Amino acid sequence: EAQVTQNPRYLITVTGKKLTVTCSQNMNHEYMSWYRQDPGLGLRQIYYSMNVEVTDKGDVPEGYKVSRKEKRNFPLILESPSPNQTSLYFCASSSASPGAEKLFFGSGTQLSVL
Amino acid sequence: AQTVTQSQPEMSVQEAETVTLSCTYDTSESDYYLFWYKQPPSRQMILVIRQEAYKQQNATENRFSVNFQKAAKSFSLKISDSQLGDAAMYFCAYRSAFSSLYGGSQGNLIFGKGTKLSVKP
Numbered sequence: 112e113a114q115v116t117q118n119p120r121y122l123i124t125v126t127g128k129k130l131t132v133t134c135s136q137n138m139n140h141e142y143m144s145w146y147r148q149d150p151g152l153g154l155r156q157i158y159y160s161m162n163v164e165v166t167d168k169g170d171v172p173e174g175y176k177v178s179r180k181e182k183r184n185f186p187l188i189l190e191s192p193s194p195n196q197t198s199l200y201f202c203a204s205s206s207a208s209p210g211a212e213k214l215f216f217g218s219g220t221q222l223s224v225l
Numbered sequence: 226a227q228t229v230t231q232s233q234p235e236m237s238v239q240e241a242e243t244v245t246l247s248c249t250y251d252t253s254e255s256d257y258y259l260f261w262y263k264q265p266p267s268r269q270m271i272l273v274i275r276q277e278a279y280k281q282q283n284a285t286e287n288r289f290s291v292n293f294q295k296a297a298k299s300f301s302l303k304i305s306d307s308q309l310g311d312a313a314m315y316f317c318a319y320r321s322a323f324s325s326l327y328g329g330s331q332g333n334l335i336f337g338k339g340t341k342l343s344v345k346p
Contacts, residue, residue, distance in 0.1 A: 144334070151234070153316060153338035169333070201270065203334070214320075214334050216270040 113138045117202050117217030124192055125225050132187045132220050134202030140215070141207035143185040147171065147198040148219075154201065160185055161207055192224040227252045229319050231337035238307045239345050245292075246302040246340045248317030256322040259293065259300045260334075264314040273315070276300065278322070304342075312344045 115136045124130055136143065144159035146169075156169030160179040174196055176188040185204075189196060202217040228251045238244035250259070261273040276284045276293050283291050288308075292301045304311055317337040 146336070151338060153231075154336040156333060156335070159333060199268065203270075213272060213275070219268045 113215065115202055115204050115215050115217040117200075117220050119220060120218060121221050123223045123225065126193055127191050130189050130192060130222075132189075132200060132202075132222070134185045134187065134217060135183050136185075136204040136215065137183065138204065138206075138215065139182065140204040141182070143179070143202065143204045144169070144214075145175070145177065145185070145187050146201045146203065148201065149198050157187070157200075192222075194224050196222065197224045198222060227254070227319050227321070227335050229317055229335050229337040231317050231340050233340045234338070235341045235343070237343045237345060238304070238311075240307055240309060242307055243303060243305045244307055244342065246304075246315050246317075246342065248300045248302070248337055250298050250300065250317075250319050252298070252319065252321075254321055258320045258322060259291075260318040260320070261289070261291070261300075261302045262316045262318060262336075263311075264316065264339075265310075265312070270316075274302065307344050309344050309346060312342055314339045314341050316340075 118133045141162045145157040146154040148154045155171045157175050158169055158177040160166045163179055163182050166177050166179050179185055200220045203214045205214045230249045257278045259276045263271045263273045274284050274286045274289050276291055283293050288305045290303045316339045318334050320334045
């Protein structure tokens with residue numbers, strides 16, 4: 112089954128404790144992206160990747176890191192989480208080919224930073 | 226940079242009635258895709274409908290249809306015969322048709338802030 116798998120679904124942590132949210136897709140997609148969703152602000156892009164070893168900042172990259180060492184994986188790293196990073200996070204992927212425009216989303220990760 | 230604007234934070238419709246959600250966007254590109262995504266309380270992101278900018282004909286998917294006005298940069302979603310299961314957040318989104326390989330804007334999906342739709346029985 113074609114899918115984007117995010118883990119964990121829920122995470123509660125404390126300020127300053129490094130954490131990683133994993134994202135993996137099984138569709139051989141070139142494009143992967145991270146979004147955060149906050150009430151009244153919609154989905155804002157954090158980082159995206161057009162292919163292995165190619166990443167770029169989205170609209171709200173501060174406080175986050177990503178890596179794309181393998182095509183299937185695109186982890187989101189919070190080196191020193193702060194309460195303003197409490198949010199719902201989504202990973203998404205798609206083919207980078209023109210015309211293959213549908214984005215596949217993970218199930219989301221609800222993060223609370225105390 | 227492209228932007229997507231949804232001017233209605235919340236909307237309400239009576240069951241079986243019709244409702245229209247508004248979306249406008251700003252871009253200098255000539256070819257792109259537009260989407261409506263639905264997010265029910267389960268948080269899952271569900272693709273409702275999509276429109277290719279080069280197509281003049283409005284897309285339809287069962288009870289869902291769009292009014293695409295390219296010159297006005299408007300992309301509204303019409304839900305006919307509303308059902309209780311239609312209650313959700315709806316997001317309008319834009320994506321360039323060209324990836325960076327073709328000089329486009331990376332193929333990023335840009336979202337609006339969403340419209341919360343309530344359906345009254």
